[in-house]
Amino acid sequence: MYLHAASIGSAVPHENFDAEIQSVFDSAVNLRLANEDRLITLLISDHYELPQGIRLDKNPSLRSLTPNLRAAARGGVLRFDLSSLMVDLRGAPIWVCHVSEINIDIKSSAVIQSWSFVWKLLNQEQRIKRTEVVADDLFNSSAGSLLSRKLAGPVLQFIYSVEKLDVQGAIHAAEKMIGLGPGVTPSGDDLLIGFLAGLWSVAGENPVQVAFIHSLGNKLLHVSEKTNEISRTYLYHAAQGQFSSSLSTLAESIATGSHVEVAARSAMRVGHSSGMDSVTGMLIGMAIWNTKNTRQPLRIFIPSL
Secondary structure (H helix, E strand, C coil): CEEEEEEEECCCCCCCEEEEEEEECCCEEEEEECCCCCEEEEEECCCCCCCCEEEECCCCCCCCCCCCCEEEEECCEEEECCCCCEEECCCCCEECCCHHHCCCCCCCHHHHHHHHHHHHHHHHHHHHHCCCCCHHHHHCCCCCCHHHHHHHHHHHHHHHHHHCCCHHHHHHHHHHHCCCCCCCCCHHHHHHHHHHHHHHHHHCCCHHHHHHHHHHHHHHHHHHHHCCHHHHHHHHHHHCCCCCHHHHHHHHHHHHCCCHHHHHHHHHCCCCCHHHHHHHHHHHHHHCCCCCCCCCHHHHCCCCC
């Protein structure tokens, strides 16, 4: 079967590369790059991009591929051992995430309105779906599921450490979240990825905040050794300011006030609960550096805090 790449994420190697299949799902295949502790992903989607993704232009079954098979890209064509599947990478547009360039004005009344709408919708959908993490419950250590209660303390510690630009405090909190929860990407990891997306989206060209995020991201890479390869790959790119198109589109929508509900629902439906967990983290990350209330910046958004 001969397929074409509809788009290629900016983090996918531009030259020849060798890899092996790490995992196979209905809509994605993860490839472990040779001599590197990160993955690239063959992705079936008509709306979803990844910095490490090769998005296919058709929807074939990927179940013929199996873990540990070798793969190689040569001359712009990706081939797999023991499989007739080939993916033509030539001419595919490169997708680049621009979250770090959005520069959301979190003090803007229009942004606050968009943020508040998404926060309310998120909590509503989490409760309808009965996910283990509900955003509001993270601010009440005695409420919600056991997982929410375990995450509540570290989340608050992370918020206050970031507010104070305390990298070590934030990393100490992250160590309690990393790998916490079930699933391919645990909820604690998804929250951290979302936190970084939120921070990058509001930092803009503020040199102090940008330097803080770089330092936090670099140290987070060491902590990520405690979780699985797939999560580590997402955290690696998050540290560089690179996220899925669903998160970046939602951040842009909140910044501009356009198509907010469509973008929010699209981001939230990724995976069983990963999308909702990441959106939770992103919304919190966006609000941490709000300066209307320097002692408790999130209170303007979350009255119960």
